[in-house]
Amino acid sequence: MRLLLDTHAFLWFIEGNPKISPLARRLIENIENARLLSYASLWEIAIKASIGKLPLHEPFDTLIPAELHRNRIETLDFTIEHLSNLVEMPFHHRGPFDRLLVSQAIVEGIPILSADEVFDTYRVQRLW
Numbered sequence: 001m002r003l004l005l006d007t008h009a010f011l012w013f014i015e016g017n018p019k020i021s022p023l024a025r026r027l028i029e030n031i032e033n034a035r036l037l038s039y040a041s042l043w044e045i046a047i048k049a050s051i052g053k054l055p056l057h058e059p060f061d062t063l064i065p066a067e068l069h070r071n072r073i074e075t076l077d078f079t080i081e082h083l084s085n086l087v088e089m090p091f092h093h094r095g096p097f098d099r100l101l102v103s104q105a106i107v108e109g110i111p112i113l114s115a116d117e118v119f120d121t122y123r124v125q126r127l128w
Helices: 007-015 022-029 039-050 060-070 080-088 096-108 117-121
Strands: 002-005 034-038 074-076
Touching: 002 007, 002 022, 002 096, 007 022, 007 039, 034 039, 034 096, 039 060, 039 074, 039 096, 080 096, 096 117
Parallel strands: 002 034, 034 074
Antiparallel strands: none
16 A cells, blocks of 8 residues: 655654554554655654754754665655645645645545644545
């Protein structure tokens, strides 16, 4: 199964944070699943780290590649199709990163791993 990880799902997983649901943890740990992390999430992490909203225990350019490699998580770039779909989406959610993640999940036809219940208002499968 292909899965798109929301930013917090990725961070909680690599931190071992108990906020991650048991289902989300199992899905991420299952290497038979293709786990994807959007460049939008990487952008969000970089911005929040740079303004002090997200302390990282290692430098971004060390931590992120190491965790992606260690956990066999692939990256998902955004495309014109993802952005075009975003233009048409209703504004159930105002967060630009989350809206792009939802658009990517819709276009790719894959579920998103997220605790964010507002995603349920879109035509996307949310697992948590």
